[in-house]
Amino acid sequence: ARKHRIAVIPGDGIGKETVPEGLRVLDAAARRFGFELELTHHDWSCETYVQTGKMMPDDGLDRLRDSDSIFLGAVGWPGVPDHVSLWGLLIPIRRQFDQYISLRPCRLLPGSKSPLADRGPEDIDFYVVRENTEGEYSSVGGRMFPGTDREFVSQQSILTRIGTDRVIKYAFELAMTRKRRKVTSATKSNGITFTMPYWDERFAEMAKHYPEVKTDQFHIDILCAHFVQHPDWFDVVVGSNLFGDILSDLGPAVAGSIGIAASANINPEKKFPSMFEPVHGSAPDIAGKWICNPIGQIWSGAMMLEHLGEKAAADAITATIEKLLAEGGPRTRDMGGQAGTVDVGKAIAEAV
Amino acid sequence: ARKHRIAVIPGDGIGKETVPEGLRVLDAAARRFGFELELTHHDWSCETYVQTGKMMPDDGLDRLRDSDSIFLGAVGWPGVPDHVSLWGLLIPIRRQFDQYISLRPCRLLPGSKSPLADRGPEDIDFYVVRENTEGEYSSVGGRMFPGTDREFVSQQSILTRIGTDRVIKYAFELAMTRKRRKVTSATKSNGITFTMPYWDERFAEMAKHYPEVKTDQFHIDILCAHFVQHPDWFDVVVGSNLFGDILSDLGPAVAGSIGIAASANINPEKKFPSMFEPVHGSAPDIAGKWICNPIGQIWSGAMMLEHLGEKAAADAITATIEKLLAEGGPRTRDMGGQAGTVDVGKAIAEAV
Ligand SMILES: CC(C)[C@H](C(=O)O)[C@@H](O)C(=O)O
């Protein structure tokens, strides 16, 4: 049987509750579709940090390197600052494994509710493709004249040709697999006049190679407004690290799915493992009660299977999620139900 | 009588239609509230550029310098690239006159419709305060290795202590004039790790001087999501040049007022003239038909009067706009009516 090696990192808070349900569903899919998952568990988390002073062991990245994918829960806990928890685990994985694509589906799922008036599932169904390694999140910067009136900080935003072209290309390739075949570029070349005009230039250049794909572009300010006013305009939206970050929270928010949204950090060449994680965080307020919604984790599992070449299994999982929501299966509190985390996981696993 | 010197720049497209209506209402307010407006008209626009190669004359800024305020319509026209029209007129005015505050009210006006379900005027009533001179819109950057695989562009984002403190202070001062007294800071210190932690530091420092003001902060990605999910959380929101730009389009979008929103570019010390302009652009598709909505321009006029110390007149104009919308007075097409630009302007002017 086909075998996939998965590194599992539940992380913090509700990650410890959603990951087991994600695995339950993956296991059901493996049995039905005839593949094997070889799991390696890593208990790296803010707890580890408190005990050992490190989010993961020194050879952490090496231990992940040979897996085909990483299945992550959530990272972060009160008392451990972000620059420790995120920069000690999440960000190094994204960077070291050159997961240069962050991919997030934005869909209004049947049976769930958008904060927008008069919008149904047919109106909101697009992907945000985010550059995930460079851009505004750079490591070049500093502070001068500290403590004086002349004090200033500076941080460079860097777009390389390689980094820009590959994410834009990915967006076009994704659009080619979709019915509407449209790519929207997020820019701000009217205000940010060194980096963003270059983004536009590379976008226009890449578009020439995909004559079948329709394109448009908007400045990020009005693009955010259009997400709210016209979510039906979008099919694939591509943006820099920061713009993609913003749009990939705003997209699920307008779709009413931010609590159940999935995300993938992908190294498309499969030279390194890719990482799959729900969009939600570790939710300290409800952690430990087993009432959190596992759908984001399960949906991320489906994205992982698709990346691993198990498209039929991936489709079966997303179809099951949709069916469960549309037909009023068990739901957690955030969706107006009474079910626990495990009830939802079991219902989906059984249906798969 | 008190006299205010106003430089008037209708600019392009519908700016030529909305500005006369704005002036009509200002004139009515002046007569009722006993002050005088001395107007100087400047026909600077993309047309000027096509004829003369310049958006404004070489001594343009000098000609504006002695006015108390600038009343602007819209800038931009197809065929003239943004870096010419905006950077030849709008941006130099903002920078040279140190209009370091961009202020935008985000309100769901009675009788207008938000794209959000189940939201009324009591839910959406906040201000976005944007830093308007530095940050991500910097003039430091460049390109290296052009045309090769090593090519990259870089642009610095710069936050100075002076620039950061003064915009944050303005936000706190504004909050002190409001009922809820709350300031929300837009940050991204978990990802943009040189500039944004500094922003957080200065925000925390300033907060100490305003113990009566409640504060919170969100990363820009989830903050955008909250604008959609919980617009009722916000009172005054302060952000860097880019974050403020994004939020001040998203805010009016969730309020359903992007077509009628007003904005102010303010030099609070009044060392230089401030500039008042609607949020909408020159709208080439409907320009010349006299069907555009003048409310954004008129509302900007009210903000101008408030800045000039004519608070009673400013309040009278905004109250009139609200009343007209709530009571079904004449409306332009974008608001579902049949009225022309001039009809709406006249109705408001008469009621004032
Ligand atoms: C035209 C553009 C440079 C400008 C900006 O981003 O400052 C506009 O979006 C605005 O908000 O006034």
Ligand SMILES: CC(C)[C@H](C(=O)O)[C@@H](O)C(=O)O
């Ligand atoms: C935690 C943070 C650094 C991260 C990001 O901005 O990349 C998060 O917002 C995300 O989108 O995964």
